[in-house]
Amino acid sequence: xxxxxxxxxxxxxxxxxxxxxxxxxxxxxxxxxxxxxxxxxxxxxxxxxxxxxxxxxxxxxxxxxxxxxxxxxxxxxxxxxxxxxxxxxxxxxxxxxxxxxxxxxxxxxxxxxxxxxxxxxxxxxxxxxxxx
Numbered sequence: 001x002x003x004x005x006x007x008x009x010x011x012x013x014x015x016x017x018x019x020x021x022x023x024x025x026x027x028x029x030x031x032x033x034x035x036x037x038x039x040x041x042x043x044x045x046x047x048x049x050x051x052x053x054x055x056x057x058x059x060x061x062x063x064x065x066x067x068x069x070x071x072x073x074x075x076x077x078x079x080x081x082x083x084x085x086x087x088x089x090x091x092x093x094x095x096x097x098x099x100x101x102x103x104x105x106x107x108x109x110x111x112x113x114x115x116x117x118x119x120x121x122x123x124x125x126x127x128x129x130x131x132x
Contacts, residue, residue: 017123023065024119027062027065031109031112031116032113034054034057035050038055039109044105051103051105055109056103062116066091070093091115098111
């Protein structure tokens, strides 16, 4: 099956909300897999090692996802309420600044994971349910 046929099948069987949820799940899962050792240590050399062994790539994918969200909400045809648009733009900007701090080994990944999990819950229609 070609990639075009695969994309067409997905778009025919999943709503945009389901696709967004799936993408957030994939990115968040990768961040979770790569970040545990990073968040558990304060040692700069160890954090740099974890970054080089895949966390940097996972952070980049997360940043790209949030750039796509930001770009989508500023499109003239986007019908989201202005307050929601502003909130999503603020979150995207937070991802940028927090990721830059992570590259300097100054912060933990946990706030990004918590934020993504909240978005996933919202896309599921369960904003108050606690994810494990």
